[in-house]
Amino acid sequence: MSQPVTFTWAGFRRGMRLSLPLLIGTAPFGVVCGIVAQGVGLSYLETLLMSVFVYAGSAELVAMATWAHPASPLAAGFAAMVVNLRLALMGPVLAPWLDRLRGWRLWGSLFVMVDQNWALSVRAMNEGERDAAQLAGMGVPMLAGWIVTSMLGRVLGAGLRPAPGHPIFFAALAVFICMLVTLWRGRQDVLPWAVAGGVALATLRLLPHTSWYIVAGAIAGSLAGAVRDRMRA
Amino acid sequence: MSLAPATLAAIVAMALATYGCRAGGYLVFTRIRPTPFLRAVLTYIPGGIFMSYVTPALVHGGLPSFAGAAVTVGAMAATRNLAVGIFLGTAAAWAVWVLR
Structure with missing residues (x-):
């Protein structure tokens, strides 16, 4: 300072x-x-x-x-x-x-x-x-x-x-796809992203017409990434 | 110029949640240091959100969406320009939708 x-x-x-x-x-x-x-x-x-x-x-x-x-x-x-x-x-x-x-x-x-x-x-x-x-x-x-x-x-x-x-x-999809391209850091993102996509699909089937699938997918994917990182550390 | 009460309530809820993150995060995390695990979770969240939004939409959107997604990824990877990515991707999805 x-x-x-x-x-x-x-x-x-x-x-x-x-x-x-x-x-x-x-x-x-x-x-x-x-x-x-x-x-x-x-x-x-x-x-x-x-x-x-x-x-x-x-x-x-x-x-x-x-x-x-x-x-x-x-x-x-x-x-x-x-x-x-x-x-x-x-x-x-x-x-x-x-x-x-x-x-x-x-x-x-x-x-x-x-x-x-x-x-x-x-x-x-x-x-x-x-x-x-x-x-x-x-x-x-x-x-x-x-x-x-x-x-x-x-x-x-x-x-x-x-x-x-x-x-x-x-166009809304394209916005998010563009952001994914920007966010991509390499192989470390494969697991959290795959889990997020899979959980989102499953949740949407269980709870159609709600936005919970995005929340559920995001939480599952980021937890998967963080747990994996901790096990590696 | 209509304003539905439920819509107003939803916008207020979104505004409070968003400002809660902007201001509340500053208030809380300058006093309590987030654990490395929480920090890792939070850094993975944006990618998780975008994948969760995109995947079901692609699966249900069929060929136009897949074509649009492929072009968006290519255009964005090549130019790193949001406007180019959105425009070319949407144009590709639209073209396949018309031709099909």
Whole structure:
């Protein structure tokens, strides 16, 4: 800790400049979420509220995979929790910044923390950046971009009115397949991924029309990977 | 501009769960260090979620989905660009769906 951590407008603006490529990269994800929201019957207002207050694309897609009418708060909330558990490990990494913040600066920065601005903030912090406003500086434009692109997707969906099973909904699948390609670290992922896929298939057969298969598959797969790692260690 | 009470409740539940992870994780895990086992479980969760979402959808989606998945993987591996992966993969699934 050579210099004190600050939270300045200059740091916020540096973050905003860094967010430009991130905005372009995540735009298609937002559009896909909006199209799916239209597909499961969410109104414009409901889509807007979800984009603003949930602001977690993967969790939104997982919850909407089996959106019921009327919606199930328990299933949706639980799915969002499991999908977003990874975020719980991200905040503590930025503790050297966040521990120095109070009030809205802290809680607001955490609200707009997503994978991309977190990763760039960790890098900046490790390179000696002392202005914690960078995280929010990237996060606020990204949230704005997320709202705009989701609503754009919702409008697009309303224009196309695709029937259930239309191949445009493959886009949601493509988002996750792309993420799997990015996540792939090698042979160590084979076992947890295979267990996750298998348990998901079996659970869907036992509990059709619910999103529990995603939760069950994810928990089984990650436990399998962690147990295997421990037995090897 | 409709807002169904159950949908609102579901969105609130999702918002609380998500912010609980963002803020709660920071509060808890800066005070209690997660065990290596818990850390390993949490790092495997994203891959597990995406596999659980994708596998049944592929099995039930048939040929268009398989074609789309193959093209998505190829495009993403080659370009590492989310937009390219989504666009080419969806286009491939759509093309096979139309031609079939």
